[in-house]
Amino acid sequence: MTQQTLYEKLWDRHVVDTLPGGEALLYIDRHLIHEVSSPQAFASLREKQRPAWRPDANMAVPDHAVPTRNRELGVPGIRDGLARQQVRRLEDNCRDLRIPLINLTDQRQGIVHVVGPEQGLTLPGITLVCGDSHTSTHGALATLSMGIGTSEVEHVLATQTLRTRKLKTLRVLFHGELDEGVTAKDMVLAMIGRLGTAGATGYAIEYAGETVEQLSVEARMTLCNMSIEAGARAGLVAYDAVTEAYVRDRPGAPDGAEWDQATAHWRGLVSDPRARFDREEVFDAGALEPQVTWGTSPEMVVPVTGQTPDPRTLPAGARGELERALAYMGLTPGQPLEGLPIDRVFIGSCTNARIEDLRQVASLVRGHRLSPRIKQAIIVPGSGLVRLQAEREGLADIFECAGFEWRAAGCSMCLGMNDDRLAPGERCASTSNRNFEGRQGKGGRTHLMSPAMAAAAALAGVITDVRGL
Amino acid sequence: MQAFTQHAGVVIPLPRRNVDTDAILPKQYLKKIDKEGFGAHLFDDERYLDPGDVDTPLDQRRPNPDFILNQEPYRRGSVLLAQANFGCGSSREHAVWALQDFGIRVVIAPSFGEIFHNNCFNNGVLPIVLPESEIEQLFELCGRQPEQQISVDLQENQVSWGDESWSFQVDPARREALLAGLDDIGITLERAEKIQQYEARRRREEPWLFHMAGR
Ligand code: SF4
Numbered sequence: 001m002t003q004q005t006l007y008e009k010l011w012d013r014h015v016v017d018t019l020p021g022g023e024a025l026l027y028i029d030r031h032l033i034h035e036v037s038s039p040q041a042f043a044s045l046r047e048k049q050r051p052a053w054r055p056d057a058n059m060a061v062p063d064h065a066v067p068t069r070n071r072e073l074g075v076p077g078i079r080d081g082l083a084r085q086q087v088r089r090l091e092d093n094c095r096d097l098r099i100p101l102i103n104l105t106d107q108r109q110g111i112v113h114v115v116g117p118e119q120g121l122t123l124p125g126i127t128l129v130c131g132d133s134h135t136s137t138h139g140a141l142a143t144l145s146m147g148i149g150t151s152e153v154e155h156v157l158a159t160q161t162l163r164t165r166k167l168k169t170l171r172v173l174f175h176g177e178l179d180e181g182v183t184a185k186d187m188v189l190a191m192i193g194r195l196g197t198a199g200a201t202g203y204a205i206e207y208a209g210e211t212v213e214q215l216s217v218e219a220r221m222t223l224c225n226m227s228i229e230a231g232a233r234a235g236l237v238a239y240d241a242v243t244e245a246y247v248r249d250r251p252g253a254p255d256g257a258e259w260d261q262a263t264a265h266w267r268g269l270v271s272d273p274r275a276r277f278d279r280e281e282v283f284d285a286g287a288l289e290p291q292v293t294w295g296t297s298p299e300m301v302v303p304v305t306g307q308t309p310d311p312r313t314l315p316a317g318a319r320g321e322l323e324r325a326l327a328y329m330g331l332t333p334g335q336p337l338e339g340l341p342i343d344r345v346f347i348g349s350c351t352n353a354r355i356e357d358l359r360q361v362a363s364l365v366r367g368h369r370l371s372p373r374i375k376q377a378i379i380v381p382g383s384g385l386v387r388l389q390a391e392r393e394g395l396a397d398i399f400e401c402a403g404f405e406w407r408a409a410g411c412s413m414c415l416g417m418n419d420d421r422l423a424p425g426e427r428c429a430s431t432s433n434r435n436f437e438g439r440q441g442k443g444g445r446t447h448l449m450s451p452a453m454a455a456a457a458a459l460a461g462v463i464t465d466v467r468g469l
Numbered sequence: 470m471q472a473f474t475q476h477a478g479v480v481i482p483l484p485r486r487n488v489d490t491d492a493i494l495p496k497q498y499l500k501k502i503d504k505e506g507f508g509a510h511l512f513d514d515e516r517y518l519d520p521g522d523v524d525t526p527l528d529q530r531r532p533n534p535d536f537i538l539n540q541e542p543y544r545r546g547s548v549l550l551a552q553a554n555f556g557c558g559s560s561r562e563h564a565v566w567a568l569q570d571f572g573i574r575v576v577i578a579p580s581f582g583e584i585f586h587n588n589c590f591n592n593g594v595l596p597i598v599l600p601e602s603e604i605e606q607l608f609e610l611c612g613r614q615p616e617q618q619i620s621v622d623l624q625e626n627q628v629s630w631g632d633e634s635w636s637f638q639v640d641p642a643r644r645e646a647l648l649a650g651l652d653d654i655g656i657t658l659e660r661a662e663k664i665q666q667y668e669a670r671r672r673r674e675e676p677w678l679f680h681m682a683g684r
Pocket residue numbers: 064111112113132134349350351410411414415432433
């Protein structure tokens with residue numbers, strides 16, 4: 001039998017037709033919708049009087065522009081008039097087209113990429129799209145998941161398909177055992193550092209190797225989430241017992257006889273032993289140190305024991321970019337990252353705001369206080385259910401005793417569409433995924449790192465190696 | 470979608486790699502629910518000296534005179550020239566709406582962020598990939614003669630500047646759609662029956678995927 005990669009299996013299973021120009025019409029099993037990338041798609045559908053092809057294949061949830069305080073006030077409590085209008089518009093659109101919606105005061109509300117897996121909307125073997133580049137997250141459950149633009153959102157709503165071309169396959173193998181204090185976030189940051197932000201453009205990345213096999217599904221989501229930061233539209237991890245245990249009993253998961261039927265199908269969602277990948281990269285996870293970005297692109301990353309690069313060591317053509325990044329970040333060439341004073345700490349985002357991330361933070365900050373140097377440290381859980389769980393486990397109390405602000409779920413300071421933002425020049429230890437200029441607020445300086453490293457920075461007031469804590 | 474066949478216009482050179490969509494259109498403007506008026510905020514963080522929001526009156530903003538979009542002749546440019554991985558990052562189609570609203574019809578770069586690249590086609594903006602060496606040559610040419618227009622011909626798959634020309638490749642399906650200004654969804658819906666047949670098969674084989682709503 002031909003040997004196929006997981007990506008190829010998922011692809012073949014979902015091709016409805018091949019179009020004259022060579023594109024494929026790919027069937028989409030699940031479509032997740034949020035308030036920011038959808039209003040123009042709905043408006044255009046309405047204008048052309050097109051219905052939704054299969055309303056119950058969609059799920060909408062507001063997350064990007066929503067405030068993380070005063071959640072009990074619901075939509076009327078959104079002070080920003082435009083954000084309020086956007087959330088209202090999402091509600092209206094979903095009502096009109098009979099699309100299921102998790103509204104702002106629903107306990108299940110949260111970041112779309114946290115909600116999908118949590119609710120069992122993301123099931124192994126499916127195709128899933130969302131008007132958001134971090135849709136790659138869902139690949140951790142052996143799905144083919146990709147971010148799309150608003151025109152494509154409209155196309156999926158109207159046809160339940162996506163016109164697209166097959167990607168090339170890249171297998172990223174991690175071997176060895178992670179050191180204490182080193183996490184999936186460090187694995188993926190190190191990978192982006194090596195590949196570059198465009199290094200995997202045109203590829204679907206399958207993460208494999210015994211390090212990945214040892215990871216929880218939540219940690220695998222962190223890996224898949226940041227695939228897009230290496231340019232890859234999709235990230236994948238093969239189905240295994242860990243996946244099965246995660247999916248079981250989720251609200252959207254099959255049960256009874258269907259569970260047995262489903263798992264029998266899902267167990268084939270692995271790359272065949274002799275499947276060929278277009279490319280392979282191998283990492284020694286055992287040698288990894290905690291990673292911290294120093295610059296304005298996720299590829300500008302070094303181990304916490306490292307220092308900023310010196311543009312003068314580069315050819316003239318490549319210097320400008322590094323010089324610009326250093327200037328923006330207020331850093332000098334060859335400056336050590338450790339000891340750099342931090343103003344704010346953000347623990348949240350679809351990369352790192354699930355319960356395991358919060359447990360990790362709690363284990364480090366329990367019984368300690370934020371450094372007086374920190375102006376603000378906020379923890380924004382990935383969903384209302386994560387928030388509830390953290391409260392049940394007593395994590396929220398630990399955070400508040402340590403001086404953190406404990407917020408309601410949403411994207412928050414990951415992109416600063418609500419009022420959680422950096423002021424110009426402020427330096428932030430952030431567990432999110434993008435450190436672009438202005439991402440967390442105009443002039444703000446973002447250092448991406450793991451939740452453990454962000455917790456360590458919060459206590460020390462400076463970037464510090466969590467392994468020394 | 471707006472059709473694209475030929476275009477001639479002033480080139481805006483932006484000699485930077487990895488220009489992300491956050492830079493092209495900052496997040497505060499994503500709160501709008503239509504596709505209009507984004508052009509004034511194209512590269513907003515760099516274009517104005519003061520921070521702005523959707524409701525900040527434009528005449529109260531202070532343009533940054535050092536930024537290229539505030540300079541002649543580039544204020545009326547319609548072809549953007551950039552380095553590798555243009556449009557990486559966020560999937561926001563608003564970035565393309567901003568380029569388009571500003572008047573940009575063509576973006577030329579050695580490579581693009583994938584979602585951005587698709588978004589361009591879906592809005593009638595032509596993204597052209599040329600090798601690094603040719604991009605460098607173009608940067609040099611337009612640096613010398615900023616007023617000179619570049620011509621882009623999608624029918625001929627050709628970019629020309631004075632007597633020089635370069636050919637480029639575009640995905641044939643995308644090219645055809647652009648040339649005719651086709652409605653993607655309409656074309657897909659011609660295959661509605663195939664989609665239904667496919668769906669029926671999946672419904673039999675993986676029934677658990679089809680009764681989500683009540684769960
Ligand atoms: S948390 Fe950040 S990266 Fe994730 S969906 Fe929200 S804005 Fe995008």
